Amino acid sequence: MNNTLKRALARLFRLTIAKKLLLGFLSYGILTLLITVIALSSLQRLNEINHRIIERDVRLIQMTDEMIEALLAQELYGRRSFILKSSEMETLFLKRSEEFEKLLRQMGNLPDVSNLPLDRIAALHQEYSHLFKMGWEKREDFSSRAFQEHDRQIRRKQEELFQLVKGISLDAREDQNEKSLKTLSIGRSAFWMTAGLSIGGLLLGIIIALIITRNISTSIHRLKLSTHEISEGKFDHLPEVRSQDELGDLFQAFQKMAQRLKRLEEMSLDANPLTHLPGSVAIENVLNKRLKEGAPLAFCQLDLSNFKAFNDRYGYVRGNEVIQATAKMVADVVKAQGDRGAFVGHIGGDDFVVITSPEGYEKICLAVIDSFDKMVLDFYDIEDRQRGCIQGETRQGQKVSFPIMTIGIAVVTNQHRGLQNYVQVGEIAAEMKNYAKSFSRSIFVVDRRKDNGPRQTD
Numbered sequence: 001m002n003n004t005l006k007r008a009l010a011r012l013f014r015l016t017i018a019k020k021l022l023l024g025f026l027s028y029g030i031l032t033l034l035i036t037v038i039a040l041s042s043l044q045r046l047n048e049i050n051h052r053i054i055e056r057d058v059r060l061i062q063m064t065d066e067m068i069e070a071l072l073a074q075e076l077y078g079r080r081s082f083i084l085k086s087s088e089m090e091t092l093f094l095k096r097s098e099e100f101e102k103l104l105r106q107m108g109n110l111p112d113v114s115n116l117p118l119d120r121i122a123a124l125h126q127e128y129s130h131l132f133k134m135g136w137e138k139r140e141d142f143s144s145r146a147f148q149e150h151d152r153q154i155r156r157k158q159e160e161l162f163q164l165v166k167g168i169s170l171d172a173r174e175d176q177n178e179k180s181l182k183t184l185s186i187g188r189s190a191f192w193m194t195a196g197l198s199i200g201g202l203l204l205g206i207i208i209a210l211i212i213t214r215n216i217s218t219s220i221h222r223l224k225l226s227t228h229e230i231s232e233g234k235f236d237h238l239p240e241v242r243s244q245d246e247l248g249d250l251f252q253a254f255q256k257m258a259q260r261l262k263r264l265e266e267m268s269l270d271a272n273p274l275t276h277l278p279g280s281v282a283i284e285n286v287l288n289k290r291l292k293e294g295a296p297l298a299f300c301q302l303d304l305s306n307f308k309a310f311n312d313r314y315g316y317v318r319g320n321e322v323i324q325a326t327a328k329m330v331a332d333v334v335k336a337q338g339d340r341g342a343f344v345g346h347i348g349g350d351d352f353v354v355i356t357s358p359e360g361y362e363k364i365c366l367a368v369i370d371s372f373d374k375m376v377l378d379f380y381d382i383e384d385r386q387r388g389c390i391q392g393e394t395r396q397g398q399k400v401s402f403p404i405m406t407i408g409i410a411v412v413t414n415q416h417r418g419l420q421n422y423v424q425v426g427e428i429a430a431e432m433k434n435y436a437k438s439f440s441r442s443i444f445v446v447d448r449r450k451d452n453g454p455r456q457t458d
Contacts, residue, residue, distance in 0.1 A: 034197050042190035049179050049186075056110050057176040063103050064169035070100040071128075071161055078132040078154075090136060097129050107168075121164050128157040274320060275327035277346035283353050284422045286343050290355065291419055298361035299412045300444070301429040302330065302368065304350035305437055306390075309402035313390045314379070322379050322405070323350060329375060330354065333367045358413045365409050365444035372407045373442050380404065408436030409444035417451040 073096040081089035104125070108118050131154045135147075272279050278286075290297050304326065311319035327344075330352055334342045342356040342364070356364060377385055384390050389401040410432030412425050419425055428447055436445045 031197065035194050038190060038193055038197060042186055045186055046183050049183050052111070053176055053179050056112055057172045057179070059110060060107065060113075060172035061169055061176075063107050064165050064172070067100055067103050067165050068162065070096045070103065071158060071165075074100070074129070074132070075154075075158060078135075081132075082135055093129075093132060097125070100125060116168055117164055121161065124157055124161050124164070128154065128161060131157060272327075272346040272348065275324055275346045277327055277331070277344060277352075279345065280347055283343075283345040283347065283355075286345070286355060287422050287425060291414075291421065291425075296358050297414060298356050298358045299425050299429060300354040300356065300361055300365060301347075301410045301412075301433055302326075302352040302354065303408050303410070303433050303436070305406045305408055306402050307350040307405055309390055309392070310379070310405055313384075313392060313402075318379060322376070325375060325379075326350075326372065326407075327352065329371050330368055333371060334364055337364050337367065339364070358415050361411055361413070361446075362444075365411065368409065369407060369442040369444065376405050403440065406440070406442040408433060408439070408442065410436055411444055411446040413446070416448055 074093055077089045077093040077096065080086065081093060101122070104118060104122055107113060107116070131150065135150055135154075138146075138150075271277065271282075287297075287299065304322070307319070307322070310322065327346060331344050334344055334354060334356070337360060339356050339360045342354060342360070345353040345355075347353055354361075354364060354368075380390075385404075389403050391399060391401050393399055410429045412419070412428045412432065432445050432447050436443055
């Protein structure tokens with residue numbers, strides 16, 4: 001422990017002024033952040049409590065006062081209607097009754113009122129209003145026993161209503177007082193916690209800053225060495241960064257970047273110079289990798305028929321244009337089909353490869369055939385397009401005709417049989433390609449033979 005502390009102090013003394021300033025700013029920054037978080041958290045809690053006080057307790061107190069006022073007004077207008085026999089007083093009574101019910105409904109919409117006796121108050125108020133309505137209908141004499149008994153019932157209902165409403169008001173006031181005391185406690189706790197953080201956080205911030213500074217400096221140094229190694233083309237053995245922070249993540253990204261640069265370097269050496277698509281080495285690597293992973297795949301080899309005759313007739317420049325256009329078309333079709341895992345390569349000459357999924361090859365093949373048949377005519381002169389062929393002569397002077405170019409696609413999948421390696425796939429694809437050339441139109445053929453099974457293609 002002592003040795004560790006001494007080493008830490010020794011490193012501290014060797015820090016430059018810039019690093020010491022950085023250490024100080026970082027410590028104060030962390031301290032300020034902690035104090036800010038505590039203060040904001042406390043303010044948030046205080047805000048929530050005050051919000052509940054305003055949205056519930058204050059409104060409950062206000063509503064109960066208005067409800068008591070409405071009950072008193074109902075009693076006033078109800079008794080006047082008994083004395084004056086006035087329909088106007090009855091109307092005012094019913095209006096204040098509606099105000100009471102409206103306040104009761106509004107109270108039901110407040111938060112945290114499930115424990116309040118609102119249903120009991122609503123039932124009592126209906127009985128209370130009904131007693132007055134019964135008195136209006138009977139019109140009994142004030143001195144009669146029946147009227148006096150009726151009046152006592154009204155007073156009992158009114159007193160019970162007052163008690164329930166005042167009980168809600170009293171509970172709301174007590175709840176408001178409790179919340180006010182809680183806000184005071186939260187404020188005191190926030191003050192002492194902030195004060196403690198201001199003292200202890202300063203020391204803790206220094207220690208943390210030391211650890212972070214050491215970690216960052218070491219990691220940055222290793223990353224610097226890694227970039228130097230990558231710049232020299234050494235992608236395999238990079239200085240390791242063992243930290244688990246953002247710099248560690250950055251190192252992981254460096255490793256992935258280095259491996260990708262390595263693959264790109266290999267692919268750039270292997271890429272076809274005409275189409276810039278990956279060449280045979282990349283195709284072989286991708287295919288072998290997927291075969292090794294055991295993933296379902298469809299290997300599609302594309303070949304242009306009658307391309308040699310076209311090249312002899314129009315020259316290699318236009319032939320190269322056909323190859324380039326075909327490469328772009330195939331890549332665009334694969335991209336349009338939305339298969340992100342698909343791979344497009346150029347073996348050489350007029351042979352291309354698409355590696356995709358067994359579910360997606362049919363759409364890709366059909367789209368490639370349709371696009372090629374529409375595109376290829378633009379490369380022929382109008383006379384050849386009208387004839388539908390190219391006319392030429394053999395060395396013996398005999399006239400021969402070569403049809404418009406078509407595209408044949410040989411598809412090999414591992415749906416029906418296991419595929420071991422690139423060589424096996426290439427042999428099957430070559431066999432299927434020769435079969436596709438037997439047709440005079442653009443077509444794709446699929447090898448559907450099973451292991452040790454009879455020949456089955458379509």
